[in-house]
Amino acid sequence: MTAATPSLSTDSSGLSPPNPAAGHAAKRRRRVPYLLLLPGLVYLVVLYLVPLIGLVRMALQTGNLQAGYELTWEWGNFVEVFTTFRPQLLRSLMYAVAATGITLLLAYPLAYAIALRTGRWKNLFLVVLLVPFLIPFLLRTLAWRIILADQGVVVAALKTIGLLPDANGRLLATGWAVLAGLVYSFLPFMALPIYVALEKIDRSLLEAAEDLYAKPRTAFWRVTWPLSLPGVISGTLLTAIPAAGDFVNVQLLGNPQQTMMGNVIENKFLSSIDYPAAAALSISLMMAIVIAIFFYVRAVGTEELVT
Amino acid sequence: MKRVKRLALPLYLGFGLTYLFLPVMVVILFSFNDNTSRFNVTWQGFTLKHWLNPFAVPEVPRALATSIAIAFLASGLATILGTLIALALARYQFKGRSATNILLFFPMATPEVVLGSALLGLFVANQIRTGFVTILLAHIVFILSYAVATVRARIVGFDRHLEEAAMDLYANEWSTFRKVTLPMIMPGVFAAFLLGFALSLDDFIVTNFTSGSLQTFPTYVWGAARRGIPGQVNVFGTGIFILTVSLMLLFLMIQKRREGRPAST
Numbered sequence: 001m002t003a004a005t006p007s008l009s010t011d012s013s014g015l016s017p018p019n020p021a022a023g024h025a026a027k028r029r030r031r032v033p034y035l036l037l038l039p040g041l042v043y044l045v046v047l048y049l050v051p052l053i054g055l056v057r058m059a060l061q062t063g064n065l066q067a068g069y070e071l072t073w074e075w076g077n078f079v080e081v082f083t084t085f086r087p088q089l090l091r092s093l094m095y096a097v098a099a100t101g102i103t104l105l106l107a108y109p110l111a112y113a114i115a116l117r118t119g120r121w122k123n124l125f126l127v128v129l130l131v132p133f134l135i136p137f138l139l140r141t142l143a144w145r146i147i148l149a150d151q152g153v154v155v156a157a158l159k160t161i162g163l164l165p166d167a168n169g170r171l172l173a174t175g176w177a178v179l180a181g182l183v184y185s186f187l188p189f190m191a192l193p194i195y196v197a198l199e200k201i202d203r204s205l206l207e208a209a210e211d212l213y214a215k216p217r218t219a220f221w222r223v224t225w226p227l228s229l230p231g232v233i234s235g236t237l238l239t240a241i242p243a244a245g246d247f248v249n250v251q252l253l254g255n256p257q258q259t260m261m262g263n264v265i266e267n268k269f270l271s272s273i274d275y276p277a278a279a280a281l282s283i284s285l286m287m288a289i290v291i292a293i294f295f296y297v298r299a300v301g302t303e304e305l306v307t
Numbered sequence: 308m309k310r311v312k313r314l315a316l317p318l319y320l321g322f323g324l325t326y327l328f329l330p331v332m333v334v335i336l337f338s339f340n341d342n343t344s345r346f347n348v349t350w351q352g353f354t355l356k357h358w359l360n361p362f363a364v365p366e367v368p369r370a371l372a373t374s375i376a377i378a379f380l381a382s383g384l385a386t387i388l389g390t391l392i393a394l395a396l397a398r399y400q401f402k403g404r405s406a407t408n409i410l411l412f413f414p415m416a417t418p419e420v421v422l423g424s425a426l427l428g429l430f431v432a433n434q435i436r437t438g439f440v441t442i443l444l445a446h447i448v449f450i451l452s453y454a455v456a457t458v459r460a461r462i463v464g465f466d467r468h469l470e471e472a473a474m475d476l477y478a479n480e481w482s483t484f485r486k487v488t489l490p491m492i493m494p495g496v497f498a499a500f501l502l503g504f505a506l507s508l509d510d511f512i513v514t515n516f517t518s519g520s521l522q523t524f525p526t527y528v529w530g531a532a533r534r535g536i537p538g539q540v541n542v543f544g545t546g547i548f549i550l551t552v553s554l555m556l557l558f559l560m561i562q563k564r565r566e567g568r569p570a571s572t
Binding site for chain 2: 030041045048055110125127132138144149290
C-alpha cells in the first residue's frame, strides 16, 4: 500500500527532459503533500500530543488547585493506580474483554446474514441495523434501565424460567446489566467493519470452495473467516477501547461498588479535583490499552491497521 | 434438519433486530407517557402532553441547539482538515507517511476519558475557560481520524487515469483538482461530514470534560437523569430519530434510482 502508490506526476516527469522549469515544478510538487498535511497534523500535535504529554507531567506533580502544582517527580500516584485502584483497573479490562467477546458473537452472524444472505435488500437491512443508534446514546442506555428494571418484563421472564433463582434477584445494578449496556452501546462499531470486510469478499472464491467439495463449514473457516479477519480486528478494537474507558454504563446500570477506571478518572477530575492522581489513572489506562493492542495485533498478525 | 438450518439465520436476524429495537421502542413509547412523578420510568398511561408542549422545559431545546451548532462546525472543520490529509496520503509519495498514519491512528485508540481529561488538563494549565470553543476544539480531535479514513477509502477506490487525462489535456493541477478530483471524492467528503456530525452530536464523555457549565444535549440528559428526565427529552430524542431515519431512507432511495439507470458516465 505504501510503496506501490505512484505519485501523480510519475508519467510526465519521467518522460520530460530535465529542464530548469520542470525541475522547479517537480520541487513544488514535492512540497504539495506536506502543505496538505500541515494544518491537520499541526492540529493533532497541539490538541492531541501536547495534552497527552501534559497529562504525564501532571501525574508527576504535587500540589492543589489553589496553591498551584509543582513538578516533583512524584511517582506515588502511579503506585496508587496498581494498589488502591487495582480492582477498578482489572474490572475495566475484564468488562472490556467480556463485552468485546459477546459483541463479536452477536455481531458476526448479523453482519454475515446481511452481507451474504439478504440479496437485493442488503442496503435496507444495513440501514435497519444502524437505525437504533440514531437514538441518542444516553437515552438508549437509560431505556435499558427501564427494560431491566426490577418490576420489568425481562426480570419476570427470567424468574419464570428459573434463570434468576432468587425471589429478590435483580438485573439492574449488577455486572450483567453493565455488560448488556456495553454490548449494546458498541454493537455498530463491531458490526460495521465486519460487514464491510464480508461484503468485499469475491463470491467466486466461495463458489470455488463449493466446486472443490468443501463442506459449508470448511468453506467458512478456510475462506470466509480469514478474509473477514481485518474487519474482525478493527471491530474488536473499536469495541474494546471505548468499553475499557466507559463510565456511563456503570453509572446508569451498575452499582457504586463495582466502578471502572472511567468512573474514578471522571470523579477525580470533575468532582474531587485531584488532578495529579486523575492524570496518573488516565495515563495508566492508556498505557494498558496500548500494550494490549500491541500484543493483540501481534497475535492476530496484521499491519493493515495503521495504513 | 435441513429446514432448521435454513431457518436458523433468518431467525437469528429477527432475534437480533428485536434486541436492537427494544430500547428504541422504549424511548419512543415513554415520550407518550402520562407520568405523574418527575421520574418518567414506569408506564402510567397515554398522553400527548409532551408532544404538544415540546418547549415547556426551555433547557432541552437550548441544549439541543448548542449540540447541533457544535456538531455542524466541528464536523465541517474536521472534514476539511481530514480531506486534505486523505488527499496527501492517497495521492502522493512522501517521507513521514508511516509517522502520519500512526499519529492518525492514536486518537482512535484513545479512550474518551483519556482524551477528555488530557484536554481538560491543557485548558486548566493555560487558564482557558471551558465552554463552546473548548468543546468544539475537542470534538475536532476525535472526528479528524474518522474523516481521514472515510475520505481516503473513497479516493483509493477511484480511477486515477481520469486525473491523468485531465493533466494531459493541459489542465493545471488546481483545475484538475476542482473539475475532476473534487467531484469524484465528494460522496466520500459528504459521508465523512455526516459521520462526524453524528459522532459530535451524540458525544457525552469528552464533552463532559470540556464543557464547563455549558450544556449540550447529552450533558443535559446526564445531569437530568439524577432528578428525573422530562418527557420532552424523549420527544426530541424521537424527533432526531425520525428525522435521521427519513434522511437515510431518502438517501437510499436516491441511490437505488441511480443504480437502476444505465450508467451515464
